[in-house]
Amino acid sequence: MIDNSSRFQPCQIDSVNTDDARPLDLPASGRLTPHLVNKRWQQITQPEAQAALLDHQTEQTMMTYQKNIEHFIGTVKLPVGIAGPIMVRGQYAQGEFIIPLATTEAALVSSYHRGSRLITAAGGADVMVLREGVTRTPGFAFDCLADAAQFITWVSQQFHxxxxxxxxxxxxxxxxxxxxEMEGNHVYLIFEFFTEDASGQNMVTIATQAAFDYVMNNSPVTPRHAFLDANLSGDKKANSHALRHVRGKKVTAEIHIPERLIERYLHTSSDAMIEFGLMANNGGQLNGTIGTNAHYANALAAFYIACGQDAACVAESAIGMTRFERSVHGGLCASVTLPNIMVGTVGGGTQLPSQKACLDLLGLHGPGHAKALAEVLAATCLAGELSIVGAFCAGHFTRAHHKLAR
Structure with missing residues (x-):
């Protein structure tokens, strides 16, 4: 807690001649202290913005953000809704879960809520973590192929x-x-790590740096130049390599839905949804899309923000495959496969007050829960695919946005 002596006073804007206005002189230090925050606002001199970004609650809790931000001036608040409950039958996540989603997009939470209720009514989604791994990929440039080949021979003996x-x-x-990976006189080393319950990107960067330094100091062939990451990792970028491999956690989910539930919850038919899937797959190929899905990014962005994940990872996490086909039991078989779910239940933003609260709603905060969190997220993406495709097939997509966007 901060005592009253350190309370922030709204900055006053003096009437000045703009010709004489001095440029901003923000503190050089990016650390989070009450003194530095106050100095930043004295420079900005916008009391209405200060009141919104640095309200009383933020002022009282701001030191909890000191490991997550530089040049802090306040917090931005987003509305959080809940979808569900959704029944998940995974290897690690089992039972019904309430899904917190932070978004400003009207109709989004309602769509995931509808899909979640449908999945639960059908007995739950079967979910499986297929593989894990987080990569960092140093790159080395040599004068010629012979030097590159000699380097590869040496480095292959250094694994242990x-x-x-x-x-x-x-x-x-x-x-x-x-x-x-060798490309001419360029050599890429793909370091793949298991990161337990952390999303692990900082962990992997620091660990790879130690190996990179050893290679640079001990290689029998000196690279012309080298970089810690040479863009082969796919970090925060959609890429076709990860579609067949993994970055983070690769998860698949499936549900078999009787025809009566398709009609009751989505007001359409499994035949219409299968036909939509075929046409959408063709459209995605014509557009050069990596993978085929309707809107994984909506669930991922809202879920990542609510639960303290790295929201920029949506760029890679949102690739994947959605498939609709006739179930052997009649009705619809729907599945999703997401090869790049980047989530953790420790570290990063998971310790912040609101984000920890959202993970607590799921019952998945702390060690031992990262795989379960990835399974719940895959099931949530499946719920969204069912709901949005059902809306297109029933002709309700535009109507829902008119109604819920007010």
């Missing part, structure tokens, strides 16, 4: 030593393998 060096930097990360 590089593993030891990398794992000394973390209590939780484990280096699973190092793959080598």
């Amino acid at each position: 030593w590089l593993t030891s060096l990398a794992e000394r930097t973390t209590h939780h990360g484990k280096l699973q393998n190092i793959q080598v």
Whole structure:
């Protein structure tokens, strides 16, 4: 708590001649202290913005953000809604879950709520974590192919030593393998880590740096130049490689839905949804889309923001495959596969007050829950696919947005 002596007073704007106005002189330090926050607002001199961004609650709790932000001036509040409950039958997540979603897009939470109720009514989604791994990919440029080949021969003999060096930097990360990619006189080393319950991107960066430094200091062939990451990791970018492999957690979910429930909840038929899926797949191919899905990004962005994940990872997490087909039991079989779910239940933004509260609503905060969180998120994406495709097939998509966007 902050005592009254450190309370922030709204800044006053003096009437000044703009020709004489001085440029902003913000504090050089990005640290979060009451003194530095006050100095920043003295420079900004916009009391209405200060009142909105640095309200009383934010002022009282702002030190909880000191490990997550630089040059802090306040917080932005987003509305959070809940969808569900959704029944998940996973390897790690089992039972009914309430899904917190932070968004400003009207109709989004209602859509996921409808899909979640449909999944629960049909007995729940079967979900499975297929693979895990977070990558960092140093790149090395040599003068010629012969030097590159010699480097590869040497580095392939260093796996155990590089593993030891990398794992000394973390209590939780484990280096699973190092793959080598050669492109002319360029060599890429693909370090793939298991990161337990952390999303793990900072962990992987620090661990790879230790191995990278060893390679640079000990390689029998000196690279012309080298970089810690040479863009082969796919970090925060949609990429076709990850569609067949993994970055984060690769998860698949499936549901078999009787025809009567399709009619009751979505007001359409399984035949219409299958036909829509075929046409949408063709449209995605014509558009050059990586994977085929209706709107994974909506669930991912709202879920990541609510639960303290790295929202920029939606760029890669939103690729994947949605498929509709006739169920062997009659009705609809729907499935989703997401190869790049980047979530954690420890570290990062998961410790912040609102984000921890959302993870607590799920019952998935803290160690031991990251795989379950990924399974719940995959099931949520499945719910969204069912709902939005049902809306298109029933002709309700525009009507719902007119109604809910007020």
